[in-house]
Amino acid sequence: MSEPDREANRFTARAARYARVGANMSGVAARMASARIFGREQGAANAIALAQALGGLKGPIMKVAQLLATIPDLLPPEYAAELQKLQSEAPPMGAAFVKRRMQAELGPDWQSRFGSFDLHPAAAASLGQVHRATSKEGAALACKLQYPDMQSAVEADLKQLEIALALHRRLDPVIDTSEIGKEIGERVREELDYEREAKHATLYARLLGGIDEVRVPTVHSDLSTGRLLTLDWLDGEKILNFAGADVEIRNRLAVAMFKAWWHPFSDSAVIHGDPHLGNYTVFSEGGEARGINLLDYGCIRIFHPTFVGGVVDLYRGLQHGDRERIMHAYETWGFKNLSHDLIDILNIWAGFIYGPLLEDRVRTVADGVEPGAYGRRQAFQVHKALKDKGPVTLPREFVFMDRAAVGLGAVFLHLRAELNYHRLFEAEIENFSIERLTSRQAQALAACDLKLQT
Numbered sequence: 031m032s033e034p035d036r037e038a039n040r041f042t043a044r045a046a047r048y049a050r051v052g053a054n055m056s057g058v059a060a061r062m063a064s065a066r067i068f069g070r071e072q073g074a075a076n077a078i079a080l081a082q083a084l085g086g087l088k089g090p091i092m093k094v095a096q097l098l099a100t101i102p103d104l105l106p107p108e109y110a111a112e113l114q115k116l117q118s119e120a121p122p123m124g125a126a127f128v129k130r131r132m133q134a135e136l137g138p139d140w141q142s143r144f145g146s147f148d149l150h151p152a153a154a155a156s157l158g159q160v161h162r163a164t165s166k167e168g169a170a171l172a173c174k175l176q177y178p179d180m181q182s183a184v185e186a187d188l189k190q191l192e193i194a195l196a197l198h199r200r201l202d203p204v205i206d207t208s209e210i211g212k213e214i215g216e217r218v219r220e221e222l223d224y225e226r227e228a229k230h231a232t233l234y235a236r237l238l239g240g241i242d243e244v245r246v247p248t249v250h251s252d253l254s255t256g257r258l259l260t261l262d263w264l265d266g267e268k269i270l271n272f273a274g275a276d277v278e279i280r281n282r283l284a285v286a287m288f289k290a291w292w293h294p295f296s297d298s299a300v301i302h303g304d305p306h307l308g309n310y311t312v313f314s315e316g317g318e319a320r321g322i323n324l325l326d327y328g329c330i331r332i333f334h335p336t337f338v339g340g341v342v343d344l345y346r347g348l349q350h351g352d353r354e355r356i357m358h359a360y361e362t363w364g365f366k367n368l369s370h371d372l373i374d375i376l377n378i379w380a381g382f383i384y385g386p387l388l389e390d391r392v393r394t395v396a397d398g399v400e401p402g403a404y405g406r407r408q409a410f411q412v413h414k415a416l417k418d419k420g421p422v423t424l425p426r427e428f429v430f431m432d433r434a435a436v437g438l439g440a441v442f443l444h445l446r447a448e449l450n451y452h453r454l455f456e457a458e459i460e461n462f463s464i465e466r467l468t469s470r471q472a473q474a475l476a477a478c479d480l481k482l483q484t
Contacts, residue, residue, distance in 0.1 A: 302324070
């Protein structure tokens, strides 16, 4: 096929994507707008319609929808509940198509580069699917192969996201979503770059190398491209299989999760921004669960060290009732025009997120709260208060930090872990300083050929 023909195909695919997503989104948006204008309460019905409209599509729009559902009170509760039901499973590519895709990535002799390759996927997700394989030496491999034309799909979906967020700003201007759209766009586009994801995996292997409770797969660069990522296959069980295990095992897994998330952040200002339960499995030794495998590295957020300084400042400010330090933390993150009333509103949410870290006792992450309701009451309080004192623009860095913190808390709730989160957190920030963090981050990023994200 000639380059003009390929470009025409890409244009056709993009146009079809715009039309399909646009029709689905526009119909639901129109119902949302009319219900708001005429005072009709049809939230539940519209929420189900929106989930159905998005759930029928293969590609990143599902990832975007799920992400929006995790941002506190960006969507009404009934919308968030429906969107969180969306699964990232997509219809897999058939065997013949997989062969063509693998040839496009590794050349016509691609099969000779593996000991074996299963043409049927072990898992299918929003941007690609994973195949089991073995190396020529017999090592077990996981080959993550991207679906075709995902770049066009991403751009079409993000254009519709801009429309949806603009509608949200007009109908409910309490939270300005303009920075949210920019952040989501940049991070989702990055997930298309498997060469970058390979660097992320290498970075995490470096950052978590001394933590026995967390395993990171090795990258096989000779079998990877920009749209094919080959890693070690890490055997493990679903983490929810252990929700009914003895409390000692559940706590051990929760500690592993805590370290997998907080240690890279405190050490090098890096977070794993996709706390989906499918991104972790549990490995066992001697017939007993010992820790977690961290499987996916597409959604990684690299912050400026001062952002971590803001996290520590807010923690210490809440701990000691120091309003100046609390205000400094919010300003460091990029919140503007902070009044005392607005700080009090933001502290409702901060008190919820930091609550387990501030109490020096063994507890669950949110005593008495069901996983599906985690953070809902506090989000409602914030939204209600902002109607009188807002609006507020959420800084872009806040989006994935907040999403990951809520997602991590939900995992702790599923495990019903009983830990002293305060002491775990204090151990992570014991030697914290901006200077030390800046130096360690620079070394880690340079070693993996990565840069700060804007």
